[in-house]
Amino acid sequence: MKATSTSLPGVLLIEPRVFGDERGFFFESYNRAAFAAATDTQVEFVQDNHSRSLQHVLRGLHYQICQPQGKLVRVVAGEVFDVAVDLRRRSPGFGRWVGYRLSAENRHQLWIPGGFAHGFLVLSEYAEFLYKTTAYYAPEYERCIRWDDSDLAIDWPLDGRPLISAKDQAGCAFNEAELFP
Numbered sequence: 001m002k003a004t005s006t007s008l009p010g011v012l013l014i015e016p017r018v019f020g021d022e023r024g025f026f027f028e029s030y031n032r033a034a035f036a037a038a039t040d041t042q043v044e045f046v047q048d049n050h051s052r053s054l055q056h057v058l059r060g061l062h063y064q065i066c067q068p069q070g071k072l073v074r075v076v077a078g079e080v081f082d083v084a085v086d087l088r089r090r091s092p093g094f095g096r097w098v099g100y101r102l103s104a105e106n107r108h109q110l111w112i113p114g115g116f117a118h119g120f121l122v123l124s125e126y127a128e129f130l131y132k133t134t135a136y137y138a139p140e141y142e143r144c145i146r147w148d149d150s151d152l153a154i155d156w157p158l159d160g161r162p163l164i165s166a167k168d169q170a171g172c173a174f175n176e177a178e179l180f181p
C-alpha cells in the first residue's frame with residue numbers, strides 16, 4: 001500500500017496494492033502492520049461501518065467531540081467526493097478542507113485522524129461506503145457543520161441540490177468552544 005500526505009496534516013490518501021488476474025482482483029483492504037508502517041500511526045479500530053446512498057446524497061459534515069473518531073474510509077460500489085475538515089485549533093490546517101474522489105474503480109482510501117469533520121457526496125447512481133473508526137459511535141457527542149458553510153466554501157461537485165437527512169437539514173449542533181486542541 002502507498003500512503004500519500006495531503007494538504008491537511010495527518011490526512012493521508014491510501015492506495016492499496018491490487019493483484020489482478022484473469023479471475024478478477026484481490027487486495028488487502030486493511031493490514032494493521034502495513035497501515036502502521038505506511039502512516040506512522042498506531043491506531044486501534046473498534047467499529048466497521050457500511051452505508052449505501054443514492055446519487056446526490058450528501059452525508060455530513062459530522063464529527064464527535066470528547067470521543068473523536070479516526071476514520072479509514074473507502075468505497076466498494078460507485079463513487080463519492082469525500083471531504084475532511086481540520087477542526088484542530090493548533091493545526092496549520094485549522095478551518096481548511098480537502099476533498100478526494102473515492103470509488104470502487106480507483107480503490108483509494110482516505111485516512112482521517114480524530115479532530116476532523118467528515119462527509120461525502122455521492123456522484124454515481126448509488127454508492128456503498130465502508131469505513132473503520134477508532135472510537136465507538138457516541139450520539140451524545142455528535143456535532144456537525146453544514147455542508148454549505150460559507151466559511152469553509154467546500155467546492156462540492158454538485159449536480160443540483162444534494163439529498164440531505166432531516167437531521168442535517170435541521171441545522172447543526174456546532175460550538176466553536178468544543179473544537180479540538
Ligand SMILES: Cc1cn([C@H]2C[C@H](O)[C@@H](COP(=O)(O)OP(=O)(O)O[C@H]3O[C@H](C)C(=O)[C@H](O)[C@H]3O)O2)c(=O)[nH]c1=O
Pocket residue numbers: 049051059060062063118119120137165167
Ligand atoms: C454513524 C452511526 C449511526 N448509527 C445509526 C444512527 C441512526 O439511527 C442511523 C443513521 O445515522 P446517521 O444519519 O447519523 O448516518 P450518517 O449520516 O451516515 O452519519 C455518518 O456521516 C458521516 C459520513 C460520518 O463520517 C459519520 O461516521 C456519521 O456521522 O444509524 C449507528 O448506529 N452507529 C453509527 O456509527
